[in-house]
Every structure is written in C-alpha cells, then in structure tokens.
Amino acid sequence: MALGRALRARGHDVVLETWERWRPYAEGEGLRFAASPEYHVFPTRERPLKPYEAVARAAVHTRELVRAERPDVVVADILTLAPALAGELEGVPVATVVPHVDPRSAPGFPPYSAGVRLPRTAAGRAVWDAAARAMAAGLEHGRVELNETRRRLGLPPQARVHGGISDQLCLVATFPQLEYPRPGAGEPATHVVGPLQWEPPFEAVELPPGDDPLVLVAPSTSQDRDHAMLRAALTGLADLPIRVLATYNRRLPPVPLRVPANARLVEWVSYARTMPHCDAVVCHAGHGTVVRALSSGCVVVACPAAGDMNENAARVDWASAGVRLPRRLVSSPAAVRLAVQRALGEPRFREQARELAAWSATHDAGARAAELVERLAAAGAPREPPAAPRA
Missing domain, CATH: 3.40.50.2000 (Glycogen Phosphorylase B;)
Known part of the structure; x- marks a missing residue:
C-alpha cells in the first residue's frame, strides 16, 4: 500500500x-x-x-x-x-x-x-x-x-x-x-x-494525563490470544512514575483486565498519531510495530511471540534500539517492569531510537x-x- x-x-x-x-x-x-x-x-x-x-x-x-x-x-x-x-x-x-x-x-x-x-x-x-x-x-x-x-x-x-x-x-x-x-x-x-509504512486511517485517542514518560503497550493482532503480555504490562507498570496507554486491538481478553490508575486501555490506536508522543513501546516485535516505533523515536521493549518476531527482537537488541524480553518471561509482570525500567533508564537506547527517527525523517x-x-x-x-x- x-x-x-x-x-x-x-x-x-x-x-x-x-x-x-x-x-x-x-x-x-x-x-x-x-x-x-x-x-x-x-x-x-x-x-x-x-x-x-x-x-x-x-x-x-x-x-x-x-x-x-x-x-x-x-x-x-x-x-x-x-x-x-x-x-x-x-x-x-x-x-x-x-x-x-x-x-x-x-x-x-x-x-x-x-x-x-x-x-x-x-x-x-x-x-x-x-x-x-x-x-x-x-x-x-x-x-x-x-x-x-x-x-x-x-x-x-x-x-x-x-x-x-x-x-x-x-x-x-x-x-x-x-x-x-x-x-x-x-x-x-x-x-x-x-520501512514502507502505511496504516488504515483512525482518529487520535486521548492520552493519559500528566507529564510522566508515556509507554504504549501494543500487542500483536494475531498472536497472544489470552493477552498475557498486555495483562503483565498493566500489572507490572502499575506503580511506576509513568503513564501507560494500552490497546487490546479489538480482541477482548477472555478475562477482564484490571486497569491501574496510571493507565488507559483503548480498543484500537493509530500508531502514526500516537507513537510520536511516546517514550517507549512494549510490543510483540512484529516488524511493522517495531519500525513505526523507531521511526517515532521510541525505545522498543520487544516481547517476541512467534516467527519473525524473534528475529526482529534480536535485531533491535543488536542495534541497541531497545530491550529484548525472552518469550518465557513475557507473562511475568516483574520481568516486563524491569524491561521497561531499563528501556527508559539507559540513555543509549533513546539516543539510538532518535538517530533512527532522524534517519527516517530524511530518507x-x-x-x-x-x-x-x-x-x-x-x-x-x-x-x-x-x-x-x-x-
């Protein structure tokens, strides 16, 4: 497209x-x-x-x-x-x-x-x-x-x-x-x-209020049917001094999710409209999500689910553009919490994400x-x- x-x-x-x-x-x-x-x-x-x-x-x-x-x-x-x-x-x-x-x-x-x-x-x-x-x-x-x-x-x-x-x-x-x-x-x-990027048109969503770093939780549309990563992220990030915007991508979870005070859960989100406002993106490392995040200057927390997501997560790690979380730890709130803290806390990740965003803007x-x-x-x-x- x-x-x-x-x-x-x-x-x-x-x-x-x-x-x-x-x-x-x-x-x-x-x-x-x-x-x-x-x-x-x-x-x-x-x-x-x-x-x-x-x-x-x-x-x-x-x-x-x-x-x-x-x-x-x-x-x-x-x-x-x-x-x-x-x-x-x-x-x-x-x-x-x-x-x-x-x-x-x-x-x-x-x-x-x-x-x-x-x-x-x-x-x-x-x-x-x-x-x-x-x-x-x-x-x-x-x-x-x-x-x-x-x-x-x-x-x-x-x-x-x-x-x-x-x-x-x-x-x-x-x-x-x-x-x-x-x-x-x-x-x-x-x-x-x-990256050749395109997405269906969608209106902007309201962001969580405040000035704390904004983390987008963006699950795959085809993997993780039980929303294990989304559930772990909402739980693990609940008490951090950050804002969390999360989407369930029009796939309602089998068990209702508990949304903490620092988070907002929405049905769908435009990555192109939202990611430029974010500091980090927690995702399953689908290529489209990864490159959209990096094009927006966001550090990636890659939680691969299957197939080429493993490769994309390895490339993000190799390029120092984010943090890779092994699949066995994706459902752990503590592991997701530590990964996000590292992504936001190490300057080299933000510097590399910004370099990629600058490259994208000029190419x-x-x-x-x-x-x-x-x-x-x-x-x-x-x-x-x-x-x-x-x-």
Whole structure:
C-alpha cells in the first residue's frame, strides 16, 4: 500500500491485487483494485490446499490480470509468489518487496527467525556456518517444491534457492541499521530502502494525563490470544512514575483486565498519531510495530511471540534500539517492569531510537522504492517516447 501510494504520487497508474477487505483502503489511496483469490492453505477448513498448490492456482488467476493490464512491472510481496510467477509467464519484469529484514543468510549468520544475535567472534561464526550446512536441506526442499510449481505452469526450473525473491529487483523495507553487515557487495539487485509504512486511517485517542514518560503497550493482532503480555504490562507498570496507554486491538481478553490508575486501555490506536508522543513501546516485535516505533523515536521493549518476531527482537537488541524480553518471561509482570525500567533508564537506547527517527525523517523510503521500480520498468520495456510506467 505504501509503495503503491508513492508510485501514484509520481504519476503512475497502479493496480493493487489483494484480498477484498482492502478494497476501500486501496481506492482511498487512489489505486485501482483487483480482488485476488483467497485460498486457504492451513488446516482451518475442510480440504485445505497445500501452499504450492494454492500458488499454482493463484498464478493462473493473476496471469489473466497481468495479461489484461499489460503492466510495465509486477511487484510482489515475498510471501506472494503467484503474481511474480504470473509476471514471469507474461514476460513482465518482476520485483520483490521484503516487508521486514532480509531473510537470506550469509557466512557466519545465525538462522533467520531463531532470535539469535549476530556472533561477535570467529568461533561463534563457525558454529552458525556448521548449522547452515545442516539447514541447507530445507532450502533445497523449498527449491524443489518451487520448481515443481514452475513446471506445472510451464516455467523452467531455477538452480538457486530463495527462488521466490526476484533477481531483477528486491526491495528490503527495513532500516539499514537493523540489517546485519554482509560480506562483499551483497546481492546486486537488493536495495534496503527503509520501512514502507502505511496504516488504515483512525482518529487520535486521548492520552493519559500528566507529564510522566508515556509507554504504549501494543500487542500483536494475531498472536497472544489470552493477552498475557498486555495483562503483565498493566500489572507490572502499575506503580511506576509513568503513564501507560494500552490497546487490546479489538480482541477482548477472555478475562477482564484490571486497569491501574496510571493507565488507559483503548480498543484500537493509530500508531502514526500516537507513537510520536511516546517514550517507549512494549510490543510483540512484529516488524511493522517495531519500525513505526523507531521511526517515532521510541525505545522498543520487544516481547517476541512467534516467527519473525524473534528475529526482529534480536535485531533491535543488536542495534541497541531497545530491550529484548525472552518469550518465557513475557507473562511475568516483574520481568516486563524491569524491561521497561531499563528501556527508559539507559540513555543509549533513546539516543539510538532518535538517530533512527532522524534517519527516517530524511530518507523517503516510498520515493526510493518507487524510483527503483521505475528503473526496472524502464530497463525491461524501453519505449520511444518514454511512457509513464504502470505497476
């Protein structure tokens, strides 16, 4: 959505294909909308599709859209392979957006999403190099599965792993300060452009009164169904000389929450409107929440729940932009209390968060990403005279 908005602002015609529920938001940004097929690939319904079976079906559907629109470039999310394959089938240049840190490994890197920081010694790098050899089988399995999907669609096989990431253009939408340094020049077609941020419009909420430091408690919308982190934060932060704004994200907890005198609990909150007023953000370390907090100069208290949240928490810790709380301690009021006290009490965290906010203010990630997409479109389909690319 953020990239589409940036391209639209530069005068391009943009079609966004995604689930139907996002139609009003896309059209509100001036984008044309196309509904994507919604296949269920997890065992939540009868006869769920296997992931690559769903990809093959969706690629056939999206190919019709690509054929009808005749775009100059197709941009696909890293987890959305169907439009990338559809673009390739129609001979259209394809770019990938990675809406988090780059998941590809490099010598000495720990496994992605393990929640382990980059090692500081040669011995530590050797350990992870050995682990990488063991994990190579998983990457090879993914390559084989993707090549089978490509075969079904009439595309040639790929020799490389991470075949879902374009080798023409990859936009990594995170802070470069959260990216581990890679040996050499890295991937030549990969660009770390900065966070591509967008949120649905929502009005501002009333903040707790007073002048004490303001801490936002922002749980994940998909994890921690019992609100263990939210409950621990409200309890653990009750007696501190701070103000607490907390949201339950329209998911009522199974047991009513006790809201202390220094806190306010709301149904929903606009991060873009609220975080600039905050000093720290307690969250499950979803990438969008983390980069919005850092863009606002907030120290992050990362309480990872699952998946890439572990990786995001490790990167925040490595970059000295906040405090990481192990998952086993997330439901402990005392642990959350100590983590917040440390986040607010150590100047280096605030200094780094402010540096990232300053970087964000002077680097327009949307404009940079749009410029790179324009270059790919121009290189893939030169015109005389040049025409405005369509994505």
